[in-house]
Amino acid sequence: NAGVTQTPKFQVLKTGQSMTLQCAQDMNHEYMSWYRQDPGMGLRLIHYSVGAGITDQGEVPNGYNVSRSTTEDFPLRLLSAAPSQTSVYFCASSETEANEKLFFGSGTQLSVL
Amino acid sequence: RKEVEQDPGPFNVPEGATVAFNCTYSNSASQSFFWYRQDCRKEPKLLMSVYSSGNEDGRFTAQLNRASQYISLLIRDSKLSDSATYLCGTDNYGQNFVFGPGTRLSVLP
Numbered sequence: 777n778a779g780v781t782q783t784p785k786f787q788v789l790k791t792g793q794s795m796t797l798q799c800a801q802d803m804n805h806e807y808m809s810w811y812r813q814d815p816g817m818g819l820r821l822i823h824y825s826v827g828a829g830i831t832d833q834g835e836v837p838n839g840y841n842v843s844r845s846t847t848e849d850f851p852l853r854l855l856s857a858a859p860s861q862t863s864v865y866f867c868a869s870s871e872t873e874a875n876e877k878l879f880f881g882s883g884t885q886l887s888v889l
Numbered sequence: 890r891k892e893v894e895q896d897p898g899p900f901n902v903p904e905g906a907t908v909a910f911n912c913t914y915s916n917s918a919s920q921s922f923f924w925y926r927q928d929c930r931k932e933p934k935l936l937m938s939v940y941s942s943g944n945e946d947g948r949f950t951a952q953l954n955r956a957s958q959y960i961s962l963l964i965r966d967s968k969l970s971d972s973a974t975y976l977c978g979t980d981n982y983g984q985n986f987v988f989g990p991g992t993r994l995s996v997l998p
Binding site for chain 2: 880
């Protein structure tokens with residue numbers, strides 16, 4: 777099993793550009809989520825999904841969109857990138873929302889100039 | 890107030906030392922607690938879950954104090970390879986997973 781696959785590993789954007797961070801898991805997990813990690817702030821939840829067709833906002837959802845059309849995939853879209861979105865992004869999944877064993881992808885280092 | 894708080898450190902300890910981290914949480918209805926380890930520029934990985942009765946895994950011991958709403962992690966006989974950032978987290982009453990900012994540990998030779 778590949779676990780949680782996250783792409784790309786690095787990305788540089790200009791202010792105003794849009795892009796999609798891809799996340800896929802092959803463990804048939806119901807719960808998937810996106811976090812951003814900034815120095816001194818820890819992991820902050822952006823959006824999460826408890827199953828296909830269901831998404832909800834986390835702590836810092838503004839400027840990001842998600843969709844969950846399949847169990848496997850949970851892409852994160854930046855509609856109009858801003859320098860404040862420069863961060864490391866992690867996708868994570870677990871069997872259910874009540875299961876604490878989160879599996880993380882390897883992260884995306886995003887810089888917005 | 891943040892949902893989960895931790896002392897960011899860094900904790901600099903010599904090899905062989907015992908070190909303890911605490912982490913406080915604000916949602917008294919939280920059910921699950923856990924410690925994750927994160928190496929520099931890597932993804933977090935589950936170190937251990939924290940159970941009400943406390944639990945031990947080799948040199949690592951985790952405790953939960955519901956009355957005071959904190960969890961702790963004790964590392965005995967520290968190794969150089971224990972150097973990392975330790976993140977505590979909770980399920981926030983089954984809503985989603987929230988984490989503290991992490992505590993950085995450096996074990997020195």
